[in-house]
Amino acid sequence: MKKTSTLKKTGGDTTNLLKMDSRGDRQNKIIGYLNSIPHPMAVAAYIKALRSNPNNLGLQIKTQNVSGFKGSNMAEKKVITELIVFFGGDKNIWGYISPGGTESNIVALWATRNFYKSSKIAVIGSFLTHYSIIKAINILGIVNDGYSGFHELGTDEEGRILTRELEQKLDKIINKVDGIVIVANVGTTMIGGVDEVSKINTIVNKYRKNKKKSKIHIHVDAAFGGLVAPFVFEKHLGFKNSNVFSLTVDMHKMGLVPFGSGIILMKKQLFKKIGTRAGYISWKEQTLCGSRPGAAAHSCLVMLEKFCFSGYKKNAIRVCEMTEYVKKQLAELHIEFYHGGLNIISIRDKKLKLWNALTKDGYRMHYQKKFPNSLRKPKEKLNDSIWNIVIMPSMSNKFIDQFISKIRQYAKTEKRIN
Structure with missing residues (x-):
């Protein structure tokens, strides 16, 4: 019996799967993952x-x-x-x-x-x-x-x-x-x-x-x-x-x-x-x-050699400044969060209402359920939920403002996020 492949010879499957990859487009709504779009020099x-x-x-x-x-x-x-x-x-x-x-x-x-x-x-x-x-x-x-x-x-x-x-x-x-x-x-x-x-x-x-x-x-x-x-x-x-x-x-x-x-x-x-x-x-x-x-x-x-540590320093300062901007916006909306000093913010969202609203709009963020109510006592009262915002070098100020605008829009519909 002649064996046949289930894969298409046209490459159509590969093309479609690449389109499904949410990192294939700079306009994607990834905002909660710890990797960035590679620099063109690195890709080349x-x-x-x-x-x-x-x-x-x-x-x-x-x-x-x-x-x-x-x-x-x-x-x-x-x-x-x-x-x-x-x-x-x-x-x-x-x-x-x-x-x-x-x-x-x-x-x-x-x-x-x-x-x-x-x-x-x-x-x-x-x-x-x-x-x-x-x-x-x-x-x-x-x-x-x-x-x-x-x-x-x-x-x-x-x-x-x-x-x-x-x-x-x-x-x-x-x-x-x-x-x-x-x-x-x-x-x-x-x-x-x-x-x-x-x-x-x-x-x-x-x-x-x-x-x-x-x-x-x-x-x-x-x-x-x-x-x-x-x-x-x-x-x-x-x-x-x-x-x-x-x-x-x-x-x-x-x-x-x-x-x-x-x-x-x-x-x-x-x-x-x-x-x-x-x-x-x-x-x-x-x-x-x-x-x-x-x-x-x-x-x-x-x-x-070409981007150098000076380039990484500029990137680090920029993403941390953007993170401070996001923190300020969240504080004005009375949204609780954790921040360790780098370019990651963790939103406290007990019932994941805000997370669900944002993901329906296409945004992608990691979430964690059964998170401790107190960071000091991580084995007690594991009934909180969090999700993170990771500010990466490839993100523009416009993209961040659009994201904050969506948060503000959803926050207005809830007296309390949690």
Whole structure:
């Protein structure tokens, strides 16, 4: 019997599906997602590189170039070197371009488990910590016995982990586990909260001083906020803090490059704990995914060279100014919200009435039900609902004004939104 394909040869399905993709048009109404339209320079570099479809394998920061793909290998090495310096690192920091923040977080915990030579590891973070941390704990078989495993803490009204609770938790578990990693968030998904990395670093210093055998360090998850927070907060968020051992930032979020451009930076002694020998290469392969698209390296490099950190700074300042404008409009409408200081606002909308009205008009935003009434007590009274507004560089002032106008229109029909 002759086999036939159900797909059309005309390419019509592809065209129609692309039209359905809400990011295919600059006039779309996406306003609640953590990625932006790539810069034309980044797109051009990516497409040009795809003609040879280069493969990046291993840590280009330390290995010899893979034969045949020296250009993309060198591009990645330059990207990682630039970001190491930007985040306060030195020659003791290595890194690579990963598919994204999820892999980067998994790699950080994978290296942590192997570094401490135990599955009895405690991972401490706020309740706003990205779900990939929980995924990593599950994949790695980290013990969950009340001491090891994930410890979820509350935050203040700006989404920052409560450092007093952190100290209390450390006092309780520090002698019960073989290692501790504190996840410091720089831009949580729903609120944009930025943990006080320098303050957490000071706390860790105290425990290291008083308990010489304590094994404890910080992982900074800056997947979203890594290219915003350093420009709007006057404090170090990276390796200038001596207890920061690893950091992740996604270039495909605020870096204006295509997806598949996450970055994991980590102390080399941790990277050395995850090497795998392959007979056909002359070094230990120290990534999770192995082969990676070299096109991502070219895309990232062109932005760092031509757009530069000065361009990212202008973007960060602009989106944060737009965020302040939106906050002012929401306050005038007596709409309750959370804001962590970056370009994310979280609307409190208990019955999702406003969210439903806006989505019927075509707007697209993430929402979360069963959200705690109090950020300080995240395990109590989970009967709130929130949805977020994410101000991205590709958004125009006109688009934001139109969105606010719609909110104002719907708000007038309700005496109370919640």
